[in-house]
Structure formats: structure tokens, C-alpha cells
Amino acid sequence: MRLFEHTADVGLDVRGETPEDLLRWAAEGLRRVWLPDLRESGEDGHGAEGDARAAAAEPEAAAGTLPVDISGAPDLESLLIDWLNFLIFTLETEGVYPVGFDLDASCAEDGSWTLRGTVRVSRLPAARPVVAVKGATYHGLAVEPAEGGGLQARVILDI
Amino acid sequence: MSGWKGPIRQVGECRWEIPSDYKKGMRTTGLIYAGGKMIKDILADQAPEQVANVACLPGIVGSSMAMPDIHWGYGFPIGGVAAFRPEGGVISPGGVGYDINCGMRLLRSDLKWDEVAPRITALMDDMARNLPAGVGSEGPVKLTREDLDDILVRGAAWAVEKGYGWPEDLGCLEERGALDGADPAAVSPEAKKRGRPQLGTLGSGNHFVEVQVIEDVYDEEVARVYGLERGQVVVMVHSGSRGLGHQVCTDYLKVMDRAVSKFGISLPDRQLACAPLDSEEGRSYFAAMAAAANYAWANRTVLANWVRESFARVFGRSAQELGLRTVYDVAHNIAKFERHTVKGLDGRPDEMTVCVHRKGATRAFPAGHPEVGENYRAVGQPVLIPGNMGTRSYVLVGTERALAETFGSTCHGAGRRLSRSAAKKRVRGSELRRQLEARGIVVRCDSNAGLAEEAPLAYKDVDSVVEAAERADLSRRVVRMRPVGVLKG
Numbered sequence: 001m002r003l004f005e006h007t008a009d010v011g012l013d014v015r016g017e018t019p020e021d022l023l024r025w026a027a028e029g030l031r032r033v034w035l036p037d038l039r040e041s042g043e044d045g046h047g048a049e050g051d052a053r054a055a056a057a058e059p060e061a062a063a064g065t066l067p068v069d070i071s072g073a074p075d076l077e078s079l080l081i082d083w084l085n086f087l088i089f090t091l092e093t094e095g096v097y098p099v100g101f102d103l104d105a106s107c108a109e110d111g112s113w114t115l116r117g118t119v120r121v122s123r124l125p126a127a128r129p130v131v132a133v134k135g136a137t138y139h140g141l142a143v144e145p146a147e148g149g150g151l152q153a154r155v156i157l158d159i
Numbered sequence: 160m161s162g163w164k165g166p167i168r169q170v171g172e173c174r175w176e177i178p179s180d181y182k183k184g185m186r187t188t189g190l191i192y193a194g195g196k197m198i199k200d201i202l203a204d205q206a207p208e209q210v211a212n213v214a215c216l217p218g219i220v221g222s223s224m225a226m227p228d229i230h231w232g233y234g235f236p237i238g239g240v241a242a243f244r245p246e247g248g249v250i251s252p253g254g255v256g257y258d259i260n261c262g263m264r265l266l267r268s269d270l271k272w273d274e275v276a277p278r279i280t281a282l283m284d285d286m287a288r289n290l291p292a293g294v295g296s297e298g299p300v301k302l303t304r305e306d307l308d309d310i311l312v313r314g315a316a317w318a319v320e321k322g323y324g325w326p327e328d329l330g331c332l333e334e335r336g337a338l339d340g341a342d343p344a345a346v347s348p349e350a351k352k353r354g355r356p357q358l359g360t361l362g363s364g365n366h367f368v369e370v371q372v373i374e375d376v377y378d379e380e381v382a383r384v385y386g387l388e389r390g391q392v393v394v395m396v397h398s399g400s401r402g403l404g405h406q407v408c409t410d411y412l413k414v415m416d417r418a419v420s421k422f423g424i425s426l427p428d429r430q431l432a433c434a435p436l437d438s439e440e441g442r443s444y445f446a447a448m449a450a451a452a453n454y455a456w457a458n459r460t461v462l463a464n465w466v467r468e469s470f471a472r473v474f475g476r477s478a479q480e481l482g483l484r485t486v487y488d489v490a491h492n493i494a495k496f497e498r499h500t501v502k503g504l505d506g507r508p509d510e511m512t513v514c515v516h517r518k519g520a521t522r523a524f525p526a527g528h529p530e531v532g533e534n535y536r537a538v539g540q541p542v543l544i545p546g547n548m549g550t551r552s553y554v555l556v557g558t559e560r561a562l563a564e565t566f567g568s569t570c571h572g573a574g575r576r577l578s579r580s581a582a583k584k585r586v587r588g589s590e591l592r593r594q595l596e597a598r599g600i601v602v603r604c605d606s607n608a609g610l611a612e613e614a615p616l617a618y619k620d621v622d623s624v625v626e627a628a629e630r631a632d633l634s635r636r637v638v639r640m641r642p643v644g645v646l647k648g
Contacts (some may be wrong), residue, residue, distance in 0.1 A: 089406065129294075131294070132362065135409045141429060
């Protein structure tokens with residue numbers, strides 16, 4: 001998984017052996033956008049008190065698990081978008097982000113996708129600024145077989 | 160990503176055309192408004208391709224346009240303007256964006272900079288305490304479900320009725336702070352869950368409150384009508400519909416993604432998902448989008464109330480005594496039905512209702528337009544242009560040429576030049592904070608990384624953007640402001 005630049009936004013390039021693996025790595029990418037490593041973010045940790053407090057505040061304990069039940073996605077690309085938007089909704093309304101996954105993605109005969117399972121979550125560090133993500137977009141969205149096996153995906157987040 | 164290689168030619172002062180035969184599916188030309196130097200930057204990424212993509216949408220009227228602050232977005236470019244016929248035309252959430260009715264409000268005051276300077280630090284500290292900011296931030300306004308539904312229909316009028324604004328504010332807001340046609344039933348429970356705790360919160364990203372001083376007046380007569388003069392302290396508020404608007408966009412992109420195949424619409428970019436304006440999906444999105452827009456107008460009204468409270472506390476006089484009146488409030492991300500004169504099917508001018516999408520663009524109606532409130536009708540609508548926290552902002556006025564050519568639209572800000580991560584590689588937030596404070600700008604922002612993302616070098620030169628808009632006669636400069644205090648979400 002890697003993040004790539006887009007003028008106003010940020011993109012995720014993700015690879016996974018299976019659809020579940022792909023979705024797990026996409027969630028990890030989202031977490032890295034929300035809570036970038038302080039060194040990666042270009043900060044020295046000695047500037048604003050907010051960032052310095054944040055460095056001391058991590059990590060937070062797991063807060064629990066959330067059920068996942070997403071259905072009716074017409075293709076795997078749509079399932080990826082629905083999954084990321086579910087996590088964005090959960091972060092904003094529950095104040096938690098994903099740290100562990102038990103997921104089962106399945107494709108029905110009509111080609112539609114379902115995702116069921118649970119996600120373990122941690123509470124957002126109280127003192128840590130979080131980068132806002134408004135939504136996962138369909139712009140430039142692609143999920144395709146990866147060279148050497150498995151799947152690769154590209155998705156742009158609006159931040 | 161390499162630069163854009165398609166055909167483009169200059170067709171007038173600050174006007175660049177992408178021909179309608181550039182790519183299959185284009186129904187009209189693309190038209191980018193920009194100066195000669197700016198166009199090189201614009202061609203460096205794929206924003207012009209997005210202008211061409213919008214030209215492929217059914218029922219488009221006139222050109223697919225982009226204002227001088229155009230930059231690469233998703234679906235529509237940021238700075239994009241496009242209008243569609245009610246019959247045969249479409250509405251697209253990607254033409255409005257996630258932050259529905261993200262916009263600007265400007266408050267003026269009777270205070271001069273020499274009166275404010277000794278207390279600017281106390282003022283910024285008070286506002287930092289008084290204005291909730293950050294991702295998912297919650298405000299002190301507790302809403303019942305009924306309150307929220309009322310806000311979604313009545314917008315700013317709800318906030319004024321509850322004492323968060325002044326009755327005279329309403330005459331100074333685009334659409335008087337409420338779009339007709341909003342329906343709370345079209346807004347999902349998820350969107351309402353996000354919106355209920357967030358009224359009166361700034362949010363994060365590029366949202367801000369900025370205290371500014373008017374340093375130059377270009378049009379004394381118009382400035383006088385707006386209540387603005389040199390040396391005066393004003394306050395700009397930049398926020399939108401918060402999580403409620405984001406969720407409405409998310410929900411309806413999904414609906415529209417399915418509608419595209421239902422209605423047999425062919426799209427060059429899936430993010431342009433849309434539905435006919437006269438379809439159930441199209442009507443439902445408009446009703447939800449209008450509701451989110453109304454939430455945004457209520458939100459900026461409450462935010463302005465927190466600003467007024469802080470001024471009153473710090474200066475020991477009421478906001479009324481300080482003359483903290485609303486100058487204007489404009490939407491940047493919205494779709495609206497408006498009356499415009501367009502070329503009819505027989506080639507002759509025809510006045511008709513069209514659905515104008517503005518994504519990162521500002522309405523700029525001229526003097527005499529019936530949609531401009533009586534207070535400003537003699538001179539035209541104020542257009543509020545934030546620069547960035549290190550440089551200048553402007554108040555412009557709308558023009559007849561804009562009304563005739565761009566459905567009465569102009570630019571909305573400086574426009575991004577660098578990605579957020581590129582900005583952070585160029586400048587450390589802590590260093591930027593020191594630089595700004597050394598120039599007398601008081602900065603209140605919890606995150607150095609967030610500050611660096613919004614660094615002045617990440618944006619185009621706002622002077623060039625405004626100059627291009629003026630040379631193209633889409634708007635004219637009225638006053639210019641410099642920042643003295645920044646509160647960043």
C-alpha cells in the first residue's frame with residue numbers, strides 16, 4: 001500500500017492477495033491519511049504543542065469491535081468505495097479508527113458484492129489532530145488483477 | 160502525472176478554448192479563463208481533461224467552463240461552472256462536491272486596525288476557545304431531530320430566530336440563506352447523525368476564520384455601499400455543511416452511479432455520475448443538496464455569532480456597538496436553478512431556467528439583477544475571495560459580462576498549486592508559524608502539519624487569479640485585505 005499525491009486530494013495504491021486483503025490494506029491507507037506518522041508529515045515534533053502532545057498520547061487502547069454489513073455493491077470497485085465511506089462515517093460519528101479486521105467478501109451470481117464481518121477499532125487520540133477525509137471518490141477508481149497474482153486498486157480520497 | 164496534451168487555443172482576453180471535437184462524446188466546447196502565465200500551470204495537470212469531460216454531460220448549455228483558479232479535482236475540476244437544461248439536462252453530485260455550500264461570510268466592523276492591534280492576540284485566543292474546530296468537532300448547539308429538519312428547510316432563518324444572528328443578516332446572504340426545494344426526507348439518517356452535533360463548528364482542512372485589515376480600496380463608491388473603507392478591520396469565515404453535506408454527497412454518488420446505467424448515460428469519469436433533472440433520482444438529490452446547503456448557511460450564521468461574541472468580550476462592547484454587520488455570504492459549491500439568457504435552439508437569445516453547477520466558483524451577479532438584495536442592487540453583488548493566510552484576500556463585485564458569459568460566475572479563491580504532501584515537504588508547519596508571526600499575523604492552529612498543508616506556497620498567486628478575473632471582465636476589484644489573525648480548523 002502506498003499513498004500518492006493529487007493536487008487537492010490524496011490517493012491510495014493498494015495491493016492484496018484476496019478481496020478481503022485488498023480492503024484491509026485500503027483501510028490501513030485511510031488510517032495513514034487520518035493519522036500520518038509525525039516524521040512522515042514533515043514535522044519535527046517540537047513545534048506546536050498540539051503535535052507534541054500527540055506524540056506523547058499514542059498509542060490508544062482498542063475500544064471494541066464494530067459489525068460490518070455492506071451489501072448491494074454492483075462491483076468490487078463499488079464495494080471498496082462503500083467500505084471506505086463506512087469507515088469515514090464511523091470515525092466521525094463514533095470517534096474510532098480501524099486496527100483489526102475479520103472480513104468476508106463474497107460475490108453473488110448477479111455480480112453484486114457483499115462484505116460482512118467485524119472490525120476492531122481504537123479510539124482517536126484525544127490530543128492528536130486528525131486529517132479530515134470527506135469521502136472516497138469514484139474518480140480514477142480501478143480494481144484489477146495485479147501482476148504476479150492478487151488484486152491491485154487505485155482510489156482517490158477527497159480531503 | 161504528466162501534463163495535459165490536448166488542443167487549446169486563445170479565443171480572447173484571458174479565454175482559452177478546448178474544441179468540441181477534442182474527444183468523443185463532447186457536446187460543446189471547453190472554456191478556461193486564465194492569464195497567459197497561469198495557463199502553463201493549468202496545463203501541467205489533468206484539470207483541462209476534466210473540463211472536456213464535463214462537456215460530455217447531457218443537456219449542457221453553453222460551454223463547460225473553468226474559472227482562473229481552476230485546478231485538478233475529481234469529476235468536475237475545482238473552479239468548474241456548467242449549466243444544464245431542465246428537460247434533457249442532468250444534475251451531478253460530482254459537480255457540487257462533498258462540502259455542499261462550502262462558502263465565505265464577511266463581517267465588517269467599525270474598528271480600525273490601530274484599535275485592534277493591541278488586543279489581536281487576546282482576540283485570537285478567545286476565538287480559538289469559542290469556535291469548535293477539527294475533524295468531527297461538536298458544537299454547543301444541541302439540536303433535536305425536529306430542530307435539524309427545520310434547519311434543513313429554513314437555513315439561516317432558523318439560526319436568526321434562535322438568536323444566533325441578526326434579522327438584517329438575512330438580506331446579506333446569497334438566497335437569503337435558504338434554497339427553495341429542500342426536503343429533510345431526502346437526507347439519510349446517517350447524514351443527519353453526522354450533522355446534529357456539528358452546527359456552529361468550523362471543521363478542518365482549509366476552513367478558517369481570519370481577521371483582516373482593508374489595505375486598499377479600488378472602487379470607493381461600491382466599497383461605501385458595502386460599508387467598507389481603508390484601515391477597517393473585517394472578519395472572513397470559511398466553512399460549509401460539515402459531515403452532513405459530505406454524507407449527502409456520498410449517499411447520492413451511490414444513487415447516481417446506479418442511475419447512469421438505468422438512464423443509459425455514457426460518462427468519461429465515474430465521479431461525474433448524474434441523473435436527469437426531471438428523474439426521481441435527480442429531484443431527490445436536489446432536495447437533499449438544497450437541505451445541506453441550508454445547513455451550511457445556518458452553520459456560518461452560528462459561526463459568525465461566535466465571532467461576534469469574542470469581539471464583544473475582548474473589546475467590552477456589544478457586537479452591535481462594534482458595527483459587526485454581515486457584508487455578504489456566498490456559496491462556492493452548489494447547484495441552483497437560475498434564470499439566464501442563453502442561445503436557444505434556433506440560435507437566438509432565449510431567457511430560460513437552467514441548473515447552474517458551481518464547484519469552486521462564486522456567483523457574481525451585476526447591478527440591477529433581481530436576485531441581488533435591495534441593499535446592493537444599485538452596484539452589484541459582493542464576491543468574497545479568500546487568498547491564503549500569508550497574503551491577501553479581496554472583495555470583488557459582479558459584472559454584466561459574467562452574467563452574459565459564465566451564468567454570472569467568477570473565481571472562488573487562489574486555487575491550489577501543490578498537493579498537501581508536496582507542501583509539507585517544502586515547509587515545516589512550525590517554521591511557517593514563526594514566519595507568519597514574524598510578519599505580525601497571529602496564528603491559532605492545533606496542528607503544524609495541517610498548517611503546512613495550507614501554506615501560502617501551496618496556492619496560486621491570488622493577485623494573478625483576481626487580475627485574470629478582472630481582465631476577463633467576470634468581476635471587478637472593490638477592496639483588498641491583508642490578514643492579521645488566522646484561526647485554522
